[in-house]
Amino acid sequence: MKERQILHIDMNSFYASVELLDKPELKNKPVAVGGDVEKRHGIILAKNILAKNSGVKTAEPIWEAKKKCPDLIILPPNYEKYLFYSRKSHEMYYSYTNQVEPFGMDECWLDVTGSYGLFGSGVKIGNEIRKRIKRELGLTVSIGVSFNKVFAKFGSDYKKPDALTYISKENYKDIIWPLNVEEMIMVGPKTKKKLNKLGIYKLSDLALANPKMLKNIFGINGVKIWQWANGRDESPVKDYKFRNPIKSIGHGITCSSDLVDDFEVRRVFQQLSQKVSGRLIDSGLKALGVQIYIRDSTLSSMTLQGKLNYPSYSSLELTERAMELFKSKYRWKHNVRAVAIRAINLRDILEVYQVHFLEDVGEHEKKLRMERTVKSIRDRFGKDSITYGNLIGDLKMPDDGRDIVIMPNSFIQS
The missing domain is CATH 1.10.150.20 (5' to 3' exonuclease, C-terminal subdomain)
Known part of the structure; x- marks a missing residue:
């Protein structure tokens, strides 16, 4: 049997590198991409090599990074731009194999075992991809090539930036x-x-x-x-058509300023519920329950969950149940800093369900029809083409585009 040829590709300092494509004058300066301090997302999201060499670390507070590197230039994130370059790199990977498994926006595993006859060894394919990304996208990558996924990831971390490391059954003890x-x-x-x-x-x-x-x-x-x-990892690189079974769909946010009453909490829940509802419909699913997460201004948190009256993808019904749960336990000793809502106990959208013969489900069905109509309008004319009147105005939610990024499942769950 032919030995597996697995690549792990890691785009170097991805967010920062993408930002520098438009700002070449900053190339030789320490640069980091960071959240908005005013909107309470003041942490380092990514940094370039110069910032890293000064001790700046991802996920540390911006004020702390500035103490280490006073000349550090902080740029705001642009997730749509990062997603564009991520998709472009994936298109390139698919030209070599259909087995491409993302691990975040800037990392991927590729199984090129079956591509040997067309493109050569894993090392040859890796070097070709590395040069193409540099030439066609203006970015650099580090690539690990090995006989399994774990060692391939070790390889991409071993030398940075713009490098390739081959870890074989003969040399892994020396490297790993x-x-x-x-x-x-x-x-x-x-x-x-x-x-x-x-x-x-x-x-x-x-x-x-x-x-x-x-x-x-x-x-x-x-x-x-x-x-x-010991190099014993047989986990496969998933095919591009593979989708992990969806067990829940959720969305959460740290608010740009504290929520001070039930009305403000309801508006945020409703906005988040619309995103959850859209993903439920796209996935062909309904929820039988709702789970909410609340974190207050002291960073204390609670998680609550409850059943829905009917299987639903209606954002209004999700919001209503979320607020019932919230009001049942939250005592407003402190303001609310962050909230999340999750649709749980998912079922196929076409699955039938039994109701009591005295129940009137007409209102429920009307909400489902309205949800589908609102979604179809947004799909056609844009997400801001239609909204509810109570959601007009400042919702105290950050609007930097981070909500468009949906991370894949972790490798350790595969």
């Missing part, structure tokens, strides 16, 4: 095993601390550890990271 154990996917700070207490500091320590001991302490994930450290 000297790395710190926290470099492994799924090893976060808590897991690292537990592993260190066991005397496991390097990936070589993990690879040579007793898998039964790891299973007793970490469960099945302990066995999984031990297998990965």
